[in-house]
Amino acid sequence: MSRPIEIAPSVLPVDLSELGKAIADLDAAGVDRIHWDVMDGQFVPNLTFGPDVIASARRHTSLPFEAHLMVLTPDAMAAQYIKAGCERLIVHAEACTHLHRTLGNIRSLGAKASVALNPATPASAVAHVLDMIDMVLVMTVNPGFGGQSYIATMEPKIREVRAMITAAGLDGSVNVEVDGGISADTVAGAAAAGATVLVAGSALFRDPLGLAHAVSEIRSGAIAAAQIS
Numbered sequence: 001m002s003r004p005i006e007i008a009p010s011v012l013p014v015d016l017s018e019l020g021k022a023i024a025d026l027d028a029a030g031v032d033r034i035h036w037d038v039m040d041g042q043f044v045p046n047l048t049f050g051p052d053v054i055a056s057a058r059r060h061t062s063l064p065f066e067a068h069l070m071v072l073t074p075d076a077m078a079a080q081y082i083k084a085g086c087e088r089l090i091v092h093a094e095a096c097t098h099l100h101r102t103l104g105n106i107r108s109l110g111a112k113a114s115v116a117l118n119p120a121t122p123a124s125a126v127a128h129v130l131d132m133i134d135m136v137l138v139m140t141v142n143p144g145f146g147g148q149s150y151i152a153t154m155e156p157k158i159r160e161v162r163a164m165i166t167a168a169g170l171d172g173s174v175n176v177e178v179d180g181g182i183s184a185d186t187v188a189g190a191a192a193a194g195a196t197v198l199v200a201g202s203a204l205f206r207d208p209l210g211l212a213h214a215v216s217e218i219r220s221g222a223i224a225a226a227q228i229s
């Protein structure tokens with residue numbers, strides 16, 4: 001069963017002095033969800049969005065919000081980001097001593113739970129929690145900053161995660177997302193390997209033909225690649 005391709009823009013590159021307008025512009029450009037790259041300055045050497053910032057943007061779109069929690073203490077923060085309007089929390093396997101319990105806590109709070117894997121983290125890290133999550137995020141950069149180069153050597157891991165989900169009979173409920181260096185030039189490799197949710201940041205904002213064109217280019221590139229894979 002092929003899952004629809006979804007475009008999830010990272011909010012990192014937007015003009016934060018006009019956050020509400022930026023979110024509305026992304027919605028108008030045809031994206032499918034909003035991807036908030038939350039960073040605590042400890043798990044990664046950068047500091048970004050608190051829950052109040054996300055809450056302030058909530059009224060500017062009805063699109064789903066997901067929080068990519070690049071934080072050392074996801075258990076302590078989960079409830080705040082759900083209250084701020086995030087329907088999905090993406091925690092890093094590397095930050096969770098008790099990943100199974102963390103995912104259970106997120107679900108008990110009424111949100112969807114997903115797991116992110118840094119480039120060096122093996123796919124096996126999610127082998128025993130696939131039944132608890134709705135998405136695996138395979139990082140295609142080392143987290144912390146936008147504008148980095150896509151790490152193509154992650155494609156075998158994307159394929160491996162997709163195969164694990166298929167083998168578990170969960171193709172209908174678990175997505176594979178990629179995040180980092182995604183553009184019209186790199187999306188084909190990720191989509192052919194099985195990614196169906198594509199986080200893009202800088203590629204959306206550097207397109208001279210505008211956001212909608214950039215979104216459309218990435219989406220059509222992913223669809224074309226997925227069909228021939």
Ligand code: DX5
Pocket residue numbers: 010012037068070141142143144145146147148179180181182199200201202203
């Ligand atoms: C890294 C961030 C970035 C960002 C996407 O921690 O998660 O991957 O969302 O940025 P680009 O698309 O510019 O690589």
Ligand code: ZN
Pocket residue numbers: 010035036037068179199
């Ligand atoms: Zn992200």
